[in-house]
Amino acid sequence: MSRDNRQNVKWVEGVRGVASFLVVVTHLSRAWDYPLFWPSDREGVPPRLLQLPILRLPWQGRIGVMMFAFLTGYVCAIKPLRQIKSGNTSGALTTIAKSAFRRPPRLVMPATIALIIAWIVAQLDGFGIATRCDSDWLRGTSVKLDGGLDVEIPRLFYEFQKSWITGMPAYDEHQWALLPLLKGAFLVYAVLFATCFMKTRMRIFTVFVLWAWYWCSPQLKTESFECMFLWGVLLNDIGGEPDFREWVNSRPKIRRAVQSFLIILGLYVGSFPEGHAQWAAWSRQLDSLNPYLFPMGADPTKRWSSIAFHLIVIGFWLSPSLQTIFSNKLFMWLGRNSFAVYLTHGTLLRVVLVRFIYGFSSAPFSVERPEKGDPIFHWIPRSQNWFVWAVAIPVWFAILYTVAHLWTTYVDSWCAKATKWIEETMFEQEENEKLGVAQLA
Template identity: 60%
Template sequence: MSMGNESRQNVKWVEGVRGLASFFVVVTHLCRAWDYELWFPRAGDENAAPRLLQLPFLRVPWQGRIGVTMFAFLTGFVCAIKPLRQVKSGNLNGALATLGKSAFRRPPRFILPSTFALVLAWFIAQLHGFKVSLRTDSQWLRASSPEIGDIWTEIPRLFHNFQTVWINGRQEYDDHQWALLPLLQGAFTIYVTLFATVFMKNRCRIFTVFVLFSWYWLSPFPEKETFECQFLWGVLLCDIRDDPIFRNFVTNHPKIRRALQIIFITLGIYVAGFPGEHPEWAGWSRQLIYVGDYIFPPGTTNYAKRWSAVGWDLCALGIVLSPTLQDLFSNRIFMWLGRNSFAVYLTHGTLLRVVLCRMIYGWSGEPWVVDKDEEGNPVYHWLERGGTFTFMISIPVWFALLYTSAHLWTTYIDNACARITLWLEKTMFEEEDEKNSMQLA
């Protein structure tokens, strides 16, 4: 395939899908905070009727596991686009240079903005910004909000959290940053894989990546299906989409292609809705348990994440087969959501606990009463949430605030981090002209 045809392929849809993934992450945290029952297949117990949003297909956004899975896939796809394009055009030196510089840029582009978000959350915590969330009737909000000590405790704690978030993913001021570490590690998995296969023939490289994908899929260890498999699935689809046989199929067999994409996406959304809690309560999820016993490796403990991975892999394949869906995700709304997705991910946790909690429970967090029972144990009287009308007003207003804040973050904070990264790159890398002259010397 010529570079002219390849360059005209639409890859903007990746940005739009990223925006959808970040929206799913936010929605699932709202459900965790105030309507965890949506994670069940039925309302309350196995004999109750399911609520509308607990039904297959409709339940996918609310339990939101698929969001992080999508981020991992997109990491693989995006990291592979340019080096694979250069490899297929015969520019192997350019591909190696791209891999080297991309590997250099990745840590500061992750660490700088996330550190700014950490410091901001820490500063807000010192102003007792999390006081209300620590007193709410939502156990998840209380468990994920930091309790604050004196300043001599908090300053070392800030540095400790900066360290732990990049060692084990633990961050007390905003525990949603846990996924940044595996996503950063995954980027280097992709770079190493591409470096190791850069001199292979195209289809041999595709086969090699598929073998690696299968290797990780057969591992029963936690999160392999969510991260490593998705990184490699992203690389695999990025490579396959440019294969002449695949492009010929997409172009010349529209009826078969449409039928396949409908099957893949429909089946993907169905299985991705596997309940995160009590899957044995519904017949459709019991069937998926039965199927999973055969297709998942022995020792698999988290069928929910496995089915989310299968579901997204099928959906991603359907999108790659569908120019229509690619155009849909390339429209201005999805592109805007995608450009601000990282900022949404970094800021939504703090805004949820600091702002939205006050909109729903009141600004002061008072009255706050702790009694004691006959044995002297504390009895907490948690703040009660507002009614339905409060949520109907608060959630849309908060979403507007979230995306406005994310846009400002992307415009100023993220751009500043990009400039710092560029300065580091120019400082630490030789200019191309200098490098070429050294090679000729």
């Protein structure tokens, strides 16, 4: 192995593609089969196949957002750490400054375009079926109009503001994670800036202490975001050491045993249910460990998912074979389109897939208003024909990834060009850019 500071980082793009797919799958589960988040449908009832440990992991999906957070930390740290390790600290500081500048527009611009599209769809009653269907989750997450354009236009600006203050825009609630991801990128930049002059081992130690500090915090979602951001920085820094890689790769049998154990253990503990843990022996066992592993007041479901991904990603990180698999063309393509999938799937789910499942008419919806008592809502029933589901979901996935590919090709590339123009307008040119490469040569 050549002794340089480069490591295989292509696999993170493939993992990003898997993360976006898991996010989509879990939203399908929330919409139409919420008991998949429990160890069984009811207490005392045997679990279904997809409710068993490990098999249940893709459907409950909490791990998908954590994967995005880890990858944010990992990717943001790649170039600065590489420059720091090569002795080019001034170059690393320049990279951190420019990356910090680019991050907001690269997130805000495409997200805002997706929000405007969702707003237009809402004005055309595109979410009408979703707001009247028999899925509680779809009705609760689909926007309802507050009035005419005189109300809805100001509301659009208000919801845009909410996107980057509270992270919960009504027109597309799935954008809630973008604000924590933006904040997390700046956490990474601040950590790299503060530690860039440290020795490698001291920097690793400092990042680990900061990770442990966040893990001990009971604040909401620190295990899903801050811990994941810092774990990405930590693994990138350690993996960038040639001596460490040589030491690991010189012990293939031990490495394979360790990575297999960590991945299997991670898949098992990550199966911890979102509710009713007492309904199964395996989840009761995990639940009994909560007081010993988590600070008081922490969310055990997210904590177990966080532990799971910490373990699983170490297994991937140690495995050249898995890294090669996730670096192939299919996973790389999924990864390139992952952000577009995240931005567009919510609207496509509530506009296209619901019409495949419920039909195009809202006529079955009605409300009874008895003289006494609350109104009785008769929601639009879902199709009971299994063939409809077997055709609708694959066709919808094909539409989703086609739209995502077009989004990446045209919308995202335009946002990248716009960001570059803004950067060139606002930044001072470096000396070599002023003189030109030819003159310097």
